[in-house]
Amino acid sequence: MNTKYQTIESLHKELIARSFTAVELLNSYLENVDARESELNCFVSQTREQALEAATKVDSMIESGREISLVGGIPAALKDNFNWIGTKTTASSKILDNYVSPYNATVTQRLLDANAVFVGKTNMDAFAHGSSTETSDYGVTANPYNTQRVSGGSSGGSAAAVAANMSVYAIGSETAGSVRGPAAWCGLYGFAPTYGRNSRYGVVAMGSSLDRPGVLANCVEDCALVTDIIAGKDSHDATTIPVEKVEYRKALSADHTGLKIGIPKQFLDERIDPQVSARVREMLAEYEKLGATLVDIDLLDPKYAVAVYTIVCRSEVSSNLARIDGIRYGHVSEKKAESVLDQIAYNRGEGFGNEAKQRSMTGAYALSAGYYDAYYKKAQKVRTLIIQDFANAFKQVDVIIGPTMPTVAPEQGVTKNNPLFGELADMLTESSALAGLPCISVPVGVNNENLPIGMQIFGPQFAEQLVLDTAYIYQTRIAK
Amino acid sequence: MKYEIVIGLEIHIQAKTKSKMFCRCDAKYFNAAPNSHVCPVCLGLPGALPVPNKKAIEQCIRLSLALGCNINMFSKFDRKNYFYPDLPKAYQISQYDLPFGYEGNVNIDLSGSREKQIRITRVHMEEDTGKSIHSETKTLLDFNKSGVPLVEVVTEPDFSDVKEVLSFAKRLKQIVKYIGVSDADMEKGQMRFELNMSLRKTGETSLPKYKVEVKNIGSISVLEKVITYEYNRQQEILEKGEIPVQETRGLRDLSGVTYSQRVKEEANDYRYFPEPDIPPIIYTEKEIQELRQTLGELPSEKKARYINDYGVDAALAETLTATKAKAEWFEKAIEGVEDKEVIVAVGKWFVGEVVALMKASKSKLSQLKIQPKQLVALVQLLKSSKISAPSAKQVVVAMFESGIDPETYIRENGLEMVNDESAIQAVVEKVVASNPKVVADMQKNPNAYKFLIGQAMKELQGKANPQQVDKLILARLTSGSN
Numbered sequence: 001m002n003t004k005y006q007t008i009e010s011l012h013k014e015l016i017a018r019s020f021t022a023v024e025l026l027n028s029y030l031e032n033v034d035a036r037e038s039e040l041n042c043f044v045s046q047t048r049e050q051a052l053e054a055a056t057k058v059d060s061m062i063e064s065g066r067e068i069s070l071v072g073g074i075p076a077a078l079k080d081n082f083n084w085i086g087t088k089t090t091a092s093s094k095i096l097d098n099y100v101s102p103y104n105a106t107v108t109q110r111l112l113d114a115n116a117v118f119v120g121k122t123n124m125d126a127f128a129h130g131s132s133t134e135t136s137d138y139g140v141t142a143n144p145y146n147t148q149r150v151s152g153g154s155s156g157g158s159a160a161a162v163a164a165n166m167s168v169y170a171i172g173s174e175t176a177g178s179v180r181g182p183a184a185w186c187g188l189y190g191f192a193p194t195y196g197r198n199s200r201y202g203v204v205a206m207g208s209s210l211d212r213p214g215v216l217a218n219c220v221e222d223c224a225l226v227t228d229i230i231a232g233k234d235s236h237d238a239t240t241i242p243v244e245k246v247e248y249r250k251a252l253s254a255d256h257t258g259l260k261i262g263i264p265k266q267f268l269d270e271r272i273d274p275q276v277s278a279r280v281r282e283m284l285a286e287y288e289k290l291g292a293t294l295v296d297i298d299l300l301d302p303k304y305a306v307a308v309y310t311i312v313c314r315s316e317v318s319s320n321l322a323r324i325d326g327i328r329y330g331h332v333s334e335k336k337a338e339s340v341l342d343q344i345a346y347n348r349g350e351g352f353g354n355e356a357k358q359r360s361m362t363g364a365y366a367l368s369a370g371y372y373d374a375y376y377k378k379a380q381k382v383r384t385l386i387i388q389d390f391a392n393a394f395k396q397v398d399v400i401i402g403p404t405m406p407t408v409a410p411e412q413g414v415t416k417n418n419p420l421f422g423e424l425a426d427m428l429t430e431s432s433a434l435a436g437l438p439c440i441s442v443p444v445g446v447n448n449e450n451l452p453i454g455m456q457i458f459g460p461q462f463a464e465q466l467v468l469d470t471a472y473i474y475q476t477r478i479a480k
Numbered sequence: 481m482k483y484e485i486v487i488g489l490e491i492h493i494q495a496k497t498k499s500k501m502f503c504r505c506d507a508k509y510f511n512a513a514p515n516s517h518v519c520p521v522c523l524g525l526p527g528a529l530p531v532p533n534k535k536a537i538e539q540c541i542r543l544s545l546a547l548g549c550n551i552n553m554f555s556k557f558d559r560k561n562y563f564y565p566d567l568p569k570a571y572q573i574s575q576y577d578l579p580f581g582y583e584g585n586v587n588i589d590l591s592g593s594r595e596k597q598i599r600i601t602r603v604h605m606e607e608d609t610g611k612s613i614h615s616e617t618k619t620l621l622d623f624n625k626s627g628v629p630l631v632e633v634v635t636e637p638d639f640s641d642v643k644e645v646l647s648f649a650k651r652l653k654q655i656v657k658y659i660g661v662s663d664a665d666m667e668k669g670q671m672r673f674e675l676n677m678s679l680r681k682t683g684e685t686s687l688p689k690y691k692v693e694v695k696n697i698g699s700i701s702v703l704e705k706v707i708t709y710e711y712n713r714q715q716e717i718l719e720k721g722e723i724p725v726q727e728t729r730g731l732r733d734l735s736g737v738t739y740s741q742r743v744k745e746e747a748n749d750y751r752y753f754p755e756p757d758i759p760p761i762i763y764t765e766k767e768i769q770e771l772r773q774t775l776g777e778l779p780s781e782k783k784a785r786y787i788n789d790y791g792v793d794a795a796l797a798e799t800l801t802a803t804k805a806k807a808e809w810f811e812k813a814i815e816g817v818e819d820k821e822v823i824v825a826v827g828k829w830f831v832g833e834v835v836a837l838m839k840a841s842k843s844k845l846s847q848l849k850i851q852p853k854q855l856v857a858l859v860q861l862l863k864s865s866k867i868s869a870p871s872a873k874q875v876v877v878a879m880f881e882s883g884i885d886p887e888t889y890i891r892e893n894g895l896e897m898v899n900d901e902s903a904i905q906a907v908v909e910k911v912v913a914s915n916p917k918v919v920a921d922m923q924k925n926p927n928a929y930k931f932l933i934g935q936a937m938k939e940l941q942g943k944a945n946p947q948q949v950d951k952l953i954l955a956r957l958t959s960g961s962n
Contacts, residue, residue, distance in 0.1 A: 083520075083527050096526065103520045105527060204526040208756035238531045238758050316756055319561050322570030323524040327621070340619070344563050367561070367751035376753055 008168055008222045012070050015062060022055035022062070022073030026117055029075040033119060033166045040142045040151075042161040043120035044080040045088050051075070054117040061115070070225055072115035077167035079158050080121040081128060081204040082213075084108045091204040092136035093126040095324055095331045095351025105202025106237065107171060107213045107230045114229050119167055122157030126353050127321065128173065128206040130154055131181050131405075131425040134415040135355040142412070143185060145451055149409040152182030153422070158216050159186035169217040169226055175206045176309055176422075177404065177429025179214035180441035184454020185409035187443040189471065190216045191223035193464045195436025196241040198227070199234035205320040207313035208239075210433050220472045223440065224248035227464070246464070253469050254476045260397040261287055261470075262297040267402030267428055275447040276403045280455050283444050284401060286478040295397050300389045304382055305431035310423050311366050311379040312434070318363030321356060324348070358419060387435045394460040399470050402428060404441040404454035429456065438464040440471045444479070483679040483715050485707070486688060487645055488601075488637035490674035491652060492630050493662045494608065495539040501607040501629035502530030502573060509624035510668050522627035524568030529757050532557070536629035537580065537605060537761060538771055539661045543631055544581020544603040545772050546655050552578045553763050557605075557755040562748045565619065566610035568626055576752040579604030580761075586655075587780060588647040593794050598648050599636040606630050625669075631661065637676065637687065642707045649673065649700045651779075658804045659775050666699045673697040675706060678724070679714045690726045694738050697731065705736025713738070782807055790814070790823045799831050805845045806835070813852030825859045829876065837880045849883030850876070858886040870942040871895040898944045901952070904936075907944075908952045911935045919957065929957055 015022055030048065037043065058073035078084060081091040083101035090096040104112065111118075125135040133141040133156035141156040143149040144164040151160040155172030159182030162170045172179040174192045183190025192198075192214035200211050215226040228249050234240045263284060268277045288294050326332045326347025333346035352360070366375035393400065406428060415421040423430070432439050439458035446452050455474075459467040500507050503521035520528035544551055558576035581603035587595045610626035612619050633652065639645045653664045653671060664671040674695050678688035692710060697703050710729075717724045729738035777785070779801045786797040801807045810830055814823045834850060858875055861867045867875065867890055878889045890896055898904055911932050912919060921928040936949045 081527070083525075089526065091526070099526065103525065103528075200527075201529050202520075202527040205529075236531060237529050239529075239756075315753060319559055319571055319751070319753070322561060322563065323568060324526065325563060325565070325570060327565045328523060328568060329525070340565055341563060344565075364561075364751060367753050369749045369751075372751075372753070 006168070007219050008070055008074050008217075008225055011074055011168065012068075012072070015058070015068070015073050018062065022058040022117065023052065025073065026051055026055040026075050026119070029119060029166055029168070032164060036144070036164050036166070039147055040144060040160050040164055041139050042077070042122055042141055042157045042164065042166060044090055044092055044123050044136075044138050044157070046120040047084075047087055047118055048120075050087070051117045051119050054112075054115060058115050058117070069114035069229065071111060071229060073117055074169070075117050075119050075167045076111070077120055077122045077158055077161040077170035078108065078118045079124055079155055079170070079172050081124060081173060081206075082108050082121075082171060083202040083204075084112075084118070084121070087121055089121070089204065090138070091127050092124045092133075092138055093351070093353060093356065094137040095326075095348070096204075096329070097331065099329045101202075103202060106199035106234045108202060110230050111171070111226075120161075122155070122161055122170060122172075124157055124178075125154035125355070125422070127204065127317070127356050128154035128175055128178055129317070129355040129359055130415065130422040131177065132410075132415050132421065133157065134412065135353060135422075137353055140412055143409045143451075145187065145446075146409070146449070148411055149451065150185070150412055150414065152185035152405070152409060154178040154182075155190075155214075155216060156182045159183055159188055159190070162186070162188055162216050162218065169215055169222050171213060171226075171230075172216050173203055173211060173213045174429075174433065175210045175313060176426035176433045178426075179216060180404045180429050180439060180454065180456055181426060183216050183441040184404035184443070184456075185452060186216075187446070187452030188216050188218060189220055189223050189440060189442055189475075190214060190454075191220075191227065191440040191468070191471075192438070193227055193231060194241065194438045194461045196239050197231045197246070197438070197464065199230075199237040199240050201234055201236035205316075207316040208320060209316060210309075210313060210436075212436075220440070220442075220468055220475050221249060221252060223471075224252055224468050241462070248465055248468050251465055252472050254473045256466075256469055256473060257291050259287070259292040259399070259470065259473075260295055261292050262295050262393055262397030262400040264297050264299040264393075264400060264402055266299055266301050271406055271427075272403055273407045276405070276407060276453050279444050279447070279453045280401070280403045283455055283474065283478060287401075287473070290473065290477055297393050297397060297400070299393060299431065300386055302427045302431060305386060305434060306423055306427050308379045308382045308386065309426070309430040309434055310362075310420070311375050312383060314359045314363035315366045315376050316363065317356075318360045318367065321352070321360055324351070326351065355422075383434050386431050390432070390435045390437065390460070398466060399457050399459045399463075400432075401455060401457050401470075404428065404456040408447050408449070408451035408453060432456075432458045435461070437461060438467045440467055442471045442474050442479075444474075482682060483711075483718065484640055484682045484684070485642070485711060486637050486678050486680055487639035487707070488676040489633075489635045489639070489645065489648070490676070491633045491649075492672045492674070493543070493633065493656055493664060494670040495536045495629040495631050496660065496662050497533055497536045497539065497629055499533060500627035501533050501536050501605070502627055505627065507628050509628065512624050514620070514622040515624060517624040518626070522568065523623055524570070530573055530755075532758055532761070533629060539629070540580045540603060540605040540631045541763070541768065541771050542659055542775060543633070543656065543661045544584065545768070546659050546775055546778055547581065547584040547586055547600045547603060547633065549581030549584030549600055549603055551581055551763065551768050553765070553768070554578065554760060555580050555763075556760040557758045558752045559755050560606075561751040564609070566612045566621055566623075566626070568610060568623060572606060572609065573755055573758070574606035575604035586648065586651060588644060588651050589798070590644070590647070596638075596644060598638045598644070601634040601636050603631060603633050606632060642704055645707060646700060646704055649703060653700075654779050654802065658779055669698060673703050675703065675710075677707065677710050677714075679711065679718060690724050692724060692726070693728045695728060695730060695741070699734075702731070702734050702736060705734075706731070706738060709736045709738060779804075779807075786827075790827070791820045792824055792827050796824075796827050796831060800827055809845055809848075809852055813856050817856060822856065822859055822863060825863070826856055829855055829859055833873065833876045834880060837877065849881070850879040851883065854879055854883075854886060861886055861890070865897055865899065865945055866890070867895055867897050868942055868945060870937075871897070895941075895943055898940055901948075904940065904944055904949060904952055907936050907939045908932075908949070908956050911939060912953070912956055922957065929953055
């Protein structure tokens with residue numbers, strides 16, 4: 001059975017045609033897990049039992065002539081910050097090592113309802129704090145292209161699992177560039193729709209005003225198709241956009257004449273690896289050949305986004321992580337405590353890794369009395385400026401294109417002695433994240449060391465279709 | 481008194497809603513098995529998100545309106561961050577700078593029918609915490625209460641004595657119950673007080689330099705005790721030329737004795753910031769108007785109407801409007817009645833007899849057998865001299881006990897008033913004849929004949945008009961004939 005890099009739809013057709021069963025399909029992917037998991041470390045936990053049960057159910061449904069959804073029986077992977085009943089949801093932090101989800105995230109639920117088959121929960125930077133998976137308490141996820149390199153993060157396990165053909169697609173989540181980044185470094189498509197399109201319910205929160213679930217896959221169709229299933233208003237998430245259902249896959253079109261593409265000069269300056277910027281410029285030229293108009297635009301310098309993102313996100317992190325106190329769940333210290341507050345401090349002090357502690361402390365500092373106005377409030381004001389900046393840009397152009405990451409995947413160990421690695425690596429994804437814009441990273445080939453380069457496309461809020469279509473133009477007419 | 485009290489109040493009221501503030505768990509947790517009304521949201525599990533309860537917000541806005549507040553048309557929730565085991569998210573969702581209601585006022589009654597206006601600073605919405613149950617060796621946690629909607633009312637430091645505080649507390653409770661925001665059952669913790677109190681020299685107008693906060697006062701009677709205790713405690717310190725410590729004090733029992741819980745220096749920095757999980761709450765003028773429509777007549781408005789339209793005096797109006805149920809019963813009775821005299825009499829009979837009987841038998845208004853219109857019928861029988869006042873009291877007891885119609889009871893028991901003057905005259909003759917001593921005493925004491933009225937009324941089984949009897953006896957005695 002050759003399933004390598006087949007699309008969800010083609011695999012679905014084969015399932016329906018009974019070329020192979022869902023269980024056979026699952027096993028072929030599990031063989032890849034067996035072959036490379038020890039080397040790559042994509043999963044915090046594997047869920048073979050649940051996967052087999054789900055695949056068996058799909059087979060019996062097909063057997064009895066029942067209709068199955070496109071993702072039914074297709075092997076997938078779920079980032080470990082998504083709650084899934086009966087599985088450990090650690091968000092790659094030891095403090096949650098003993099936490100077993102008693103409920104499903106909305107994204108999990110919608111996929112399970114569609115008979116998704118999850119082979120495992122993927123590794124990530126602990127609590128999604130990072131762009132390398134090096135902050136995971138369960139070890140780094142190696143890059144399938146070069147195992148000396150990181151896979152990116154925070155959804156690094158999800159990216160590596162898809163890139164190593166351990167799953168057809170994977171669910172990730174992004175706060176700044178946690179879907180786009182690892183997709184770029186692992187040669188995948190990584191799509192995150194407008195903030196609020198995908199429910200955050202049941203996703204261990206990082207920065208609540210920024211978090212959004214996304215999809216990592218081998219093609220635009222798969223990104224669109226999975227989004228069609230998971231997106232839409234959720235009565236459990238008050239920030240979801242009040243649109244019940246989206247249908248991006250059916251409407252996909254690579255036929256956009258007169259597309260105006262904005263190229264922010266700040267995204268292609270000397271801070272960007274020359275091979276990366278050169279490759280992105282080449283691709284832009286290809287768009288131009290196809291009839292697109294390229295417009296040089298001037299956006300706020302990414303350094304502002306880095307600062308705003310760091311303050312807003314860390315502030316929210318400090319509050320969001322506070323609930324993990326070891327009282328109802330989570331790590332409990334053996335140390336004898338004098339008071340209940342001491343007990344909580346011991347539990348958290350032992351349970352959290354350095355990155356979570358640093359981010360919690362800086363965030364709490366930014367929110368504390370006397371500093372709130374200077375940091376958090378000011379950051380929110382600048383965030384408004386960034387949103388306006390994009391709104392102005394989108395008066396001139398339809399979409400904006402630039403490199404996803406300033407470099408290709410770095411060597412492992414890169415985050416050592418670099419406390420702001422995550423935030424700096426994500427410098428090109430933070431502004432669009434702060435504005436909640438729909439975005440996709442597309443794989444635009446490799447550098448001279450055979451390391452993938454990612455190019456990101458983002459559009460105005462709610463312009464998912466246009467963003468996906470622009471990627472689809474690349475996939476079908478440029479990359480071919 | 482050398483010192484004058486300065487008090488501001490914060491009152492937490494559990495809003496009456498079907499589900500909790502931010503999740504769908506049943507909000508009625510009283511007597512429920514511990515941790516039986518919980519879900520990922522109110523347990524603060526990783527990834528769970530709050531979704532605000534629209535009904536609870538409406539209750540908060542309705543109370544704001546009833547307290548004369550302005551409404552923030554653009555409002556939001558904020559996170560108040562602190563660690564405590566019964567606070568599962570380690571933050572309480574509350575409102576910081578944009579409460580639903582602000583700058584209101586409430587009039588309270590003082591002695592001698594004077595009124596005082598108490599300014600309301602703000603009315604905001606938040607969620608309740610779980611409950612810690614401490615024992616010698618361990619603490620148990622029950623999260624049934626976690627996430628129950630709370631409306632917090634904050635007053636200005638406008639109270640200058642304990643009576644004002646108590647009057648306000650009762651008034652607020654009355655309003656809350658009237659508009660149905662809460663049952664305000666203090667035994668169930670549905671209404672709790674926080675006291676901010678200090679003393680200043682009588683005559684001073686600036687606020688004292690310190691403030692003592694007493695949290696978690698569960699009843700109006702304890703509130704009264706705490707104020708008395710704190711008055712004495714703070715006065716003693718001031719007398720020594722010292723200033724009481726600015727601190728939070730707690731209660732160990734219901735005695736009103738407070739103890740130091742936390743001094744200001746250790747006070748939490750709550751690191752408030754806008755709750756990113758909940759979009760801003762925006763209301764239109766029209767929606768607020770619609771909510772205002774749902775308030776119905778407030779107790780103060782009702783009271784004023786009773787006084788102005790029916791000629792009921794202030795004290796009776798206050799009693800009649802004390803609860804909405806009472807007012808409704810009374811209004812049902814007097815519906816269609818034009819005669820103000822009858823209306824006032826119905827009010828008096830209702831409060832004086834029916835309510836008294838109800839209290840004595842510990843029954844509720846909703847269980848009353850006597851119907852509102854039956855009471856009116858009785859009052860009208862009385863007014864048209866079909867029955868005497870003493871008989872009426874007997875009738876109302878029967879009506880209360882069995883719900884019998886007054887006419888039926890009067891007929892069956894032969895209580896119709898004797899209006900036949902000759903019949904009364906005959907009794908008068910008989911009484912005068914059999915009491916020569918009393919008649920003789922009249923020379924010395926002109927009021928001695930009053931005894932004869934009682935005798936005659938007794939003879940008439942109370943079924944005559946005592947004034948008429950009086951008149952006839954007096955006429956008989958002064959006419960000279962023997």
